[in-house]
Amino acid sequence: xxxxxxxxxxxxxxxxxxxxxxxxxxxxxxxxxxxxxxxxxxxxxxxxxxxxxxxxxxxxxxxxxxxxxxxxxxxxxxxxxxxxxxxxxxxxxxxxxxxxxxxxxxxxxxxxxxxxxxxxxxxxxxxxxxxxxxxxxxxxxxxxxxxxxxxxxxxxxxxxxxxxxxxxxxxxxxxxxxxxxxxxxxxxxxxxxxxxxxxxxxxxxxxxxxxxxxxxxxxxxxxxxxxxxxxxxxxxxxxxxxxxxxxxxxxxxxxxxxxxxxxxxxxxxxxxxxxxxxxxxxxxxxxxxxxxxxxxxxxxxxxx
Numbered sequence: 001x002x003x004x005x006x007x008x009x010x011x012x013x014x015x016x017x018x019x020x021x022x023x024x025x026x027x028x029x030x031x032x033x034x035x036x037x038x039x040x041x042x043x044x045x046x047x048x049x050x051x052x053x054x055x056x057x058x059x060x061x062x063x064x065x066x067x068x069x070x071x072x073x074x075x076x077x078x079x080x081x082x083x084x085x086x087x088x089x090x091x092x093x094x095x096x097x098x099x100x101x102x103x104x105x106x107x108x109x110x111x112x113x114x115x116x117x118x119x120x121x122x123x124x125x126x127x128x129x130x131x132x133x134x135x136x137x138x139x140x141x142x143x144x145x146x147x148x149x150x151x152x153x154x155x156x157x158x159x160x161x162x163x164x165x166x167x168x169x170x171x172x173x174x175x176x177x178x179x180x181x182x183x184x185x186x187x188x189x190x191x192x193x194x195x196x197x198x199x200x201x202x203x204x205x206x207x208x209x210x211x212x213x214x215x216x217x218x219x220x221x222x223x224x225x226x227x228x229x230x231x232x233x234x235x236x237x238x239x240x241x242x243x244x245x246x247x248x249x250x251x252x253x254x255x256x257x258x259x260x261x262x263x264x265x266x267x268x269x270x271x272x273x274x275x276x277x278x279x280x281x282x283x284x285x286x287x288x289x290x291x292x293x294x295x296x297x298x299x300x301x302x303x304x
Contacts, residue, residue, distance in 0.1 A: 056109035056181035074225035091122040106168035
């Protein structure tokens with residue numbers, strides 16, 4: 001009997017304690033209203049378009065809606081192609097110092113260095129589906145017409161300095177024909193004959209008034225978009241510090257004075273690997289070189 005009485009007294013007490021514990025647990029599980037949850041959302045915005053834009057000293061007619069929208073398209077394509085554009089920003093300090101003096105020496109506006117970027121993306125080994133080759137994407141016939149050597153062992157379209165000089169010669173010839181640099185840039189993509197044919201057909205002389213293939217219609221705008229971003233990367237939300245950019249690798253010139261039976265052995269003699277030799281001299285297409293004595297060759301050897 002006494003046990004039953006004790007149980008009747010303890011049971012309500014135990015029940016009240018358990019209910020209290022459950023209430024405390026539920027209360028502690030509620031979110032703290034004092035904490036503010038901040039959502040970190042990526043925002044995509046329209047790109048910055050300057051009020052005035054020029055290419056090679058010639059102003060782009062941005063007062064025309066079609067011109068402004070075409071430039072906007074290329075700016076969007078490049079500003080939001082982050083991996084490619086970051087690489088362009090990093091590569092520019094390595095290659096621009098090579099081609100800028102050559103452009104200047106030949107009287108070609110400095111802005112044409114951005115044409116080279118549009119053509120090859122800073123890749124000296126670039127090859128297009130049409131078999132245009134190198135930094136300036138030269139076709140074999142054009143390159144030979146302007147004096148470059150192309151054969152099984154050597155293809156000077158891959159030689160940055162020599163191909164830049166040939167590109168300058170072509171650009172000067174195009175300027176003699178068209179009289180303005182914008183049409184010259186378009187002709188580099190479409191060919192002088194192709195641009196002249198459309199000018200005659202449409203009775204228009206201004207690039208911005210021509211109805212031409214999509215690639216050429218976008219070409220000058222793409223060059224200008226690359227120029228705007230590389231000149232002012234922060235305007236387009238690219239923040240690359242100087243120490244993140246690729247430096248110039250110092251090199252020395254070594255003359256080849258006879259036939260080379262193995263560039264693997266030649267590279268070892270220079271204290272570098274075959275891979276490094278070919279990286280700095282992509283115009284050497286085989287493992288050997290026949291030397292006739294009629295032409296002199298120099299290779300770039302990095303000072304590693």
